[in-house]
Amino acid sequence: MNIPVWFEIGALVVLVLILIGDLLLAKFRPHIPSTKESTLWVVFYVALALIFAGLLYLFAGGQYAGEFLTGWALEYSLSIDNLFVFVLIMAQFAVPRRLQQMVLMVGIIIALVLRGIFILLGVAIIENFSPVFYIFGAFLIWTAIKQAMPEGDHDEEVKRENFIVRLLRRRIDISDEYDGNKLRTVVDGKKIWTPMLIVFVAIGVTDLMFAIDSIPAIFSITHNSFLVFTANIFALMGLRQLYFLLGDLLDKLRYLHYGIAVILGFIGIKLVLHAMHVNELPFINGGHHIDWAPDIPIWLSLTVIVVAMVGATAASLIASSREKRAEKASISE
Template identity: 45%
Template sequence: MDVPAHVWVLTVVGIIAMLAYDFFFHTRKAHVPSLREATLWSSLYVGIAVLFGLGVLVLGGATAGGEYFAGYITEKALSVDNLFVFLIIMSSFRVPREDQQKVLLFGIVFALIARTVFIFIGAALINQFAWVFYFFGLILLLTAGNMLKGEVGEEDAHEDQNIMVKLARKLIHTSEEYDGDKLFTHVDGKRVLTPMLLVMVAIGGTDILFALDSIPAIFGLTQSTYIVFTATAFSLLGLRQLFFLIEGLLERLIYLSYGLAAILAFIGVKLILHALHENNVPFINDGEHVKVVEISTALSLSVIIGILVVTVAASLLSKRGRAKTAIGNARRHVRDYLDLDYTADVAERERIFGLLMKEGQQIRALGPKYRAMARDETSLMEQIDEARRQHDELVVKPARGE
């Protein structure tokens, strides 16, 4: 798919304009996005991505359109998985709720820059060395194996085990408290770094690690640099709003990692088959092409959608998933409610308390087997009791005039 220079320029300008609009009209003023705002803008960005894909389909043909949608869906799924880590980082650093939008927008911009660099490096390598397909395929197979291994062996891994969080805390010394979304503040007359910089470093470093997996994955679906770039960019746009929309559902997608592992393994096999078909490596078949079956774009798109539908449906229908989600969300919400620095918005604190009570009802409705999962969380139950006591002291009794 040959793309003229002016189309590249217009595309890049359009993406930058959307990011600038997002900053100046949404995240510049610190606030907690409402559900309506998050839903509206998430839908808008997905709609823009779909319309762009339809344009590729009409102007570039069925193959280019199929490659774009396969790449976009894969990258979007990987981006949702990335939100788990963003949630861990912001929870670990106790980022104030009102300032989380700017952190996420920084993560999106940095991810786009990092992935663009990797895209052009990958494209240059593919044009020069056919063996790169073997390398990319191996990376994806190893990544899929590691995802399965991590899911089985570290299912309940603690948030502080995140490597970028540890490195950021070890290398950068900051003030104890945040000063809004500022990177610098003054303590005892001295200019010092704030924890916000730690968060930026942790998310930026994590974005680079994400790019090492996602770029080989999309190059396994298309070798068009333009399609790789646009599918990646549109998968990242709207990720900030999506975070606030599905934040409560993230822990419920208990089988998503299995689905992503299957997708990455499938694309890895596809890459290796393509590498064999284009083979010029001397010690494989004497440097001659190997006659193998290549996986079509239509089949790739069907497999990717099918795997995601099955894994998401299984996650949402699983009682264990509902229990784990309720317990995980309760753990996060009770900690947020008891942390007075988490938000200065009274309505937001009431919203968090309401969610906490709703999660308790969900756990009780799941039956004795799953209620036992919550009872095993001794510290969680104690914290919930403390949250009820504080809410009673601060809201209920004053309302009664006591």
């Protein structure tokens, strides 16, 4: 049973319309969303993803629905890591809080375009060169090890962005002040760019780096380009509201990078096992498939993703709560 073409076209049209509406809302109504508003939007997008999975189950079967759900959970988990870098970028360029919605929305659009390109490239490579799974798997295991290292990787990413930003500043005139959410402004009768441009460039560079990490990961779940792309859309759509919902809580999620490291390491091993299962390299097992290499089931992948994220979040909040109690106790003494 395949996914009907009419379903794919209809779903993409609806999702594009939702994204356009969200973009227009961020552009024409810049404001700082309340906790209640952010919560309602996050719940809406999560419910939308679950409804989409239900429709997939109804029209295409449980296999596709399971692959979408697992892929969405994976991409959503990895996308949360973006938020830490977004916080650093917003602080570094002193983006007014009421304009941050627009910045995040543009960042999401850039991410979707970049990921769409990576998905098309990934599908083409997989169809013509199956050993790429060895490369994907090794890359994700290496990324997992980096994630598990002491914190500071996010600062390194911002430093890479700074190089591009410095290059941009040398090439074009950029004002010192923001002019609402405009990209161009007038200073002393001359039209020049606002700092919003370099913020968009910094967000775009970040999205590019995260796309390189996340796209190989989701190919361990499904090779269906429609499911890969829609899982990315649903994961990114609620990211803007999640940024405001979590707010200062991001600083407390000190162990989240360990959860992401576990997920990336698991997915990397899964890809290597899959590569062994479909092996075609002549210097490995004589070019024959390695029958004992298991294909990890979808339900196990979903379980590992959920347990890793919930465990890392819970451990972070418990540690933070203990620190607060210890501080209160020391003050009272």
